[in-house]
Amino acid sequence: MASTIFRSFQVHSFMLYPTSLVTRRNGVFRFTTKASQSQTETQQRQQTKVSQSTQSKKLDKIPKDYEAVIGIETHVQLSTLTKAFCGCPYNYGSHPNSTICPICMGLPGALPVLNSKVIEFAVKLGLALNCNLALNSKFDRKQYFYPDLPKGYQISQFDVPIATSGFLDVDIPMEFGGGHKRFGITRVHMEEDAGKLLHTEGENYSQVDLNRAGVPLLEIVSEPDMRTGIEAAEYAAEIQRLVRYLGVSNGNMQEGSLRCDVNVSIRPIGQSKFGTKVEIKNLNSFSSVSRAIDYEIARQVQLHREGQEDQIVQETRLWEEGAQKTITMRKKEGLADYRYFPEPDLPAVILSQEYVDGIQSSLPELPEIKRRRYENMGLSMQDVLFLANDKNVADFFDATIAKGVDAKLVANWIMSDIAAFMKNEKLTINEIKLTPVELSELIASIKGGVISGKIGKEILFELLSKGGTVKGIIEEKDLVQIVDPSEIEKIVDKVIADNPKQLEQYRGGKTKLQGYFAGQVMKLSKGKANPGLLNKILLEKLNSQS
Amino acid sequence: MGSVGAMVKGASYSYAVFCGSFLGSPRLGFNIHNNKKKLLKFRSFSSKNTCCSLQPPDVSRLAKTAQISLTPNEVEEFAPKIQQVIDWFGQLQDVDLQSVEPSIRADTENNLRENAPETFEHRDAMIGAVPSYEKPYIKVPRVLSMD
Numbered sequence: 270m271a272s273t274i275f276r277s278f279q280v281h282s283f284m285l286y287p288t289s290l291v292t293r294r295n296g297v298f299r300f301t302t303k304a305s306q307s308q309t310e311t312q313q314r315q316q317t318k319v320s321q322s323t324q325s326k327k328l329d330k331i332p333k334d335y336e337a338v339i340g341i342e343t344h345v346q347l348s349t350l351t352k353a354f355c356g357c358p359y360n361y362g363s364h365p366n367s368t369i370c371p372i373c374m375g376l377p378g379a380l381p382v383l384n385s386k387v388i389e390f391a392v393k394l395g396l397a398l399n400c401n402l403a404l405n406s407k408f409d410r411k412q413y414f415y416p417d418l419p420k421g422y423q424i425s426q427f428d429v430p431i432a433t434s435g436f437l438d439v440d441i442p443m444e445f446g447g448g449h450k451r452f453g454i455t456r457v458h459m460e461e462d463a464g465k466l467l468h469t470e471g472e473n474y475s476q477v478d479l480n481r482a483g484v485p486l487l488e489i490v491s492e493p494d495m496r497t498g499i500e501a502a503e504y505a506a507e508i509q510r511l512v513r514y515l516g517v518s519n520g521n522m523q524e525g526s527l528r529c530d531v532n533v534s535i536r537p538i539g540q541s542k543f544g545t546k547v548e549i550k551n552l553n554s555f556s557s558v559s560r561a562i563d564y565e566i567a568r569q570v571q572l573h574r575e576g577q578e579d580q581i582v583q584e585t586r587l588w589e590e591g592a593q594k595t596i597t598m599r600k601k602e603g604l605a606d607y608r609y610f611p612e613p614d615l616p617a618v619i620l621s622q623e624y625v626d627g628i629q630s631s632l633p634e635l636p637e638i639k640r641r642r643y644e645n646m647g648l649s650m651q652d653v654l655f656l657a658n659d660k661n662v663a664d665f666f667d668a669t670i671a672k673g674v675d676a677k678l679v680a681n682w683i684m685s686d687i688a689a690f691m692k693n694e695k696l697t698i699n700e701i702k703l704t705p706v707e708l709s710e711l712i713a714s715i716k717g718g719v720i721s722g723k724i725g726k727e728i729l730f731e732l733l734s735k736g737g738t739v740k741g742i743i744e745e746k747d748l749v750q751i752v753d754p755s756e757i758e759k760i761v762d763k764v765i766a767d768n769p770k771q772l773e774q775y776r777g778g779k780t781k782l783q784g785y786f787a788g789q790v791m792k793l794s795k796g797k798a799n800p801g802l803l804n805k806i807l808l809e810k811l812n813s814q815s
Numbered sequence: 816m817g818s819v820g821a822m823v824k825g826a827s828y829s830y831a832v833f834c835g836s837f838l839g840s841p842r843l844g845f846n847i848h849n850n851k852k853k854l855l856k857f858r859s860f861s862s863k864n865t866c867c868s869l870q871p872p873d874v875s876r877l878a879k880t881a882q883i884s885l886t887p888n889e890v891e892e893f894a895p896k897i898q899q900v901i902d903w904f905g906q907l908q909d910v911d912l913q914s915v916e917p918s919i920r921a922d923t924e925n926n927l928r929e930n931a932p933e934t935f936e937h938r939d940a941m942i943g944a945v946p947s948y949e950k951p952y953i954k955v956p957r958v959l960s961m962d
Contacts, residue, residue, distance in 0.1 A: 349930050350930050350931070350932050351930055351931065351932050351933075356928070356931065356932060356933030357932070357933070357934075357935065358932040358934075364951060365951040365952055366942065366951050366952065366953065367938075367951075369935070369938065369941065370933075370935035370938075370941075371935070371941065374941060376941065382926060382927070382928045383925075383926070383927050383928065384927070384928055384929075384930050385927040385928065385929065385930060386930035388927070405919050406919070407919045407920055414882055415958065416955040416956075416958055429919060467952070468957065472957065473956070473957050474954050474955065474956060474957055475954075475955050475956070475957045475958065476949070476952035476953065476954060476955070477952060477953040477954075477955055478951075478952055478953075479953070606880055608880065611919075611920070615926075616920055616922045616924060616925060616926050617919045617920035617922065617925075618925065619924075619925055
């Protein structure tokens, strides 16, 4: 039901605000809307109900239809061993000002030298984002004064970035309606990070840690193709998935190795001109991305509705996680003048077609391709999205089915018991003792009737925590399923003989007691009796002597 | 340093080097590159320019963006000198480059380094030279925006 409602809102894309209300009611997101918006809230909730019941275009109640236009700038911190322009290592959490040198500190006379790995990672990401690569690009100086920028400029790429005009294919999660979306990528360029600036409350000074200064970044600028907070959040999640798949970054928003700034504007549907765009910073998770955008859209729509659209100015706002709203930063005097010019201390970045082709052929299977492949196997979208989300899980899955077992069965095991174990023990799939070979062996054993499904689960737990082989455990614990009817008959006979009272009750009409007998047989056989055979023989025996 | 014939559309870096060598005096710690923005903008939008279409320098604004304070006398003094440099650029822009392929840089070779960590030996000396250091941070005045 939820997905149908959502789909109807995706059609009437102006109803972006009610979308967030619906998702809130369904408990998918948990956030509170401001009390001051309650009037609009109630009005729109009524409209939500109208749409729900009729699912037709009852748009006459709404004075204007609005469409949100969203673009995202993502900064990806590269996991190269050393910084972009010097040999200093970078480790998150190092003691302040410990991994520095004259180059990244911007001391006079120091000259930058580009780390070859940065180019490799940039080309990898550019290719994975389906971009055109500039075989000749250059670095520029972006000049401004700020305490965390030691040189007084940031080495970046201005007019000739290393990659342009790409796209990213994304699958919207099932709980938000599902579906495929393609978002354009305007450009990808290389640049260096600034240091960290810490402000202490109430003091008239700040503190600078230059460990991070000079760390290589890739900036990805998207086309303004997103229309809702959810699309934006999923785009960001896919970027994270991608950089992890490629091994260029650990893509961690909490650590700052993946940073997103979003640009949001709205316009009446049908208008081709863009509205005033507002930038939002300080987003620390994908859900903040989604919530901040929804809030900002609502804020802008309300101003439009009140006839105060001129109150929407081009500015940067901060997302306040506690208050769940965007607030103005102190307004700047005008647009920043960065006085870009080509970096004189660095030569051009020249790529050969051979180099690019080499990297292209070394790319791993990307998430999008993997999802399509899994879909073609007949797995449900839910399974597909789960398995393809983490490359290590996907690799485990692929290794298991390579042994010839049914994909659906493998998916089920991974998504239920194995995932639950990983969550409880806080282990990754690479850390559990179960191997893909043994998982395939387990599934084959159950399918072949060697062990029952229930025993299989017990063996799985043993494999996950202690490792070992399926064959070994079966032997060691004597778990082979009993499928010989005469064997089972013997046990059934014994159980019936041992329980005369229950037998009488059963014969008297309490047929539910069959379960009791079955349980006793299982107990006696140490769980090894084949359930199907057991019940067949049991029923025969129970009903025969009457 | 680099031939003047085939030049970048903004001719920026050779300009910088050119100016640097001319205005060698250390007193003029000017960030000459401020002029670049105007020239770059010009370059991108037009293929032919005459020196007359280049604007005279707004020295006060340039000084502000470079965060250098100048007395009114100094503003007056520097304006014609900077104008001269701009005029040289006007001459460069007069060159007909229609048939010349723009190059990104004069040098043609990558100069790359291996991705291998190196610890800088004299970290203490660098820290020792920081004017205001409160272990383990560099202490700076509280600044909240880029203005």
